[in-house]
Amino acid sequence: MSNSQRLNPLLELIRVRLLEVAREPEAIFWVFIFPVGMALALGFAFRDKAPEPVAIGITGEAKTGVLRQALARSSLLKPQFFPSVEAGHAALRIGKIALLVENGSPIVYWYDATRPESRLARFEVDQAVQEAAGRKDPAPITERLVRDKGSRYIDFLLPGLLGLNLLSTSVWGIGYSIVNARIKKTLKLMTATPMRKSDYLLAQMLGRFVLLALEAIVILAFGALVFQVPLRGTPGALALLCVLCGLSFGGLGLLCGSRVQTLEGINGLINVILVPMWLFSGVFFSPERFPKALHAPIQALPLTAANEALRAVMLEGRSLASLPSQLAILAAWGVVSYAVALKIFRWQ
């Protein structure tokens, strides 16, 4: 009987954990492809575009070329000629045009004042008409257009997607794999060996960190390369924040997996925990839009804290020291989940 050099059980457990994930095509999809695809789809759907010109109708004496030329010059207006006022009205009613201009003396503007684009069209048309008629603005002005990197929708979205992904892969990755091992009695069998139980749980966490690092790098690199999403804070602060998120969310995963005995059970439990956070924690839009009464509970959710902190570091360049309440919320969720999970954990 040989007695070879003993390998470190913790490292072996981590190794096996990573091998299992790497051999699970579904895990690869959810960890890497899903968030990138989501960012890609939403980033393009809400990308910044030149303002869409407003369609307006012109009717009446079209011979007065000054009006038509004046209107055609404005890049914000798309004029269209109607042979009669009735035809113009019909187009106005169905929203095909925002404003109907009846040329004559006086010029008549037909529009619905409750429609913002109609008011905008009226303002633009009037400006062009008055200028063509020779009006000079008494006060000189200059316009400067603002379109900063860091204030677009994709800039808001990407940190949220990162937070969301760290949460869901942690909870699924740890919760599901523990429950699966419990069902297959692998957990029980391992407790019949000298393996330290803490090594098993630690390996789940540390294996997670390896994946978490890869996952964060893929998402951030994708954002930087494809959408030029900025990182204004230090990479160190962002890395530390991701680790804290991993610890906090890992605790939640452990808690989810600590007692459940069936795959159906863990599916349901994880969905109950994740779906509200998808909705409320400001992944896709700011939670400020929810009623005031919900703000306090939403602020207490770990994903809300994570998203706020990620945005503050990435978009505003803030230091971790300036985010004590977010970090405290993350840490509290982590510590409490761990403590409870270890207390109620079921090995068989």
Add this chain to the structure above:
Amino acid sequence: MSSLAIECRGLVKRYGPVTAVDGLDLAVSPGECFGLLGPNGAGKTTTIEILEGLNQPDAGEVTVLGRHWGTHEGELRERLGVSLQESRFPDKLTVFEMLRLFRSFYRSGRDPEEAMRDLSLEEKRDARVGKLSGGQRQRLAVACALTGNPEILFLDEPTTGLDPQSRRQLWEHIRAFRQAGGTVLLTTHYMEEAERLCDRVAIVDRGRIIAEGSPAELIGRLHAPHILEFSSDPPAGPELIATIPGAFDPRQRGGHWSVCVSSLVQAVPALLLALERSGAKLEELSTRRAMLEDVFLALTGRELRNE
């Protein structure tokens, strides 16, 4: 007392209103292969898991290698090997990876290569566990249990669901472990397995041991070590059975008789004569040595396997 490999006294385990183990005593000597035998639900698995330190009894005392689970768990885990009933390994890992992982849990033990050689798994070295046959998977489970070079091997229904060839193969590996001086405690509901493998067996029924001894002893206690089975046309009645000398515990099932007899030499001619006199025609006749199955039947009045 402390020279025993496994000892337990007055073991009780209840699950709600059900008493799974009901005052069970057991003593297994070092180097012995001991079998817990009984139908499903008899309390075998609960008992073996209590002895393995995976389950806590409500009452009773357990000593393994002279140690108690409460005080020496770490040491005992290094010295014992356990194979659970129906435990499944992660499908995505290979045989080698599993053995390497298990090796890392023990301070000293067998290399994966050695473990694969011992259990004839070399060809499956890089096969995923999910692709293994039932027999290969069970050999892997035993290989994992043997990784730490244990003094005692616990096997809970090691061959359930295996084909006869895989079963015999596994028996060979268990025998090899014993020849190297190991102690084995196994549970089974296959009587043949117990007869082939065990030095001593305890027949467990409803959480109690109802008989204990070597397979030969237990069969000997039947007083009628042979079983005579026959059918005739028209079927024989009980009065005909009564004329067979030394007949014992006759059972009838659909015109087919099964009778325990002490001597075939006396019983068979008497049966043939009685049938001839009654004018019945013998359709089938077979004799066999009594087996542990018959012991269980005689002790409980129930079949061991209630298919």
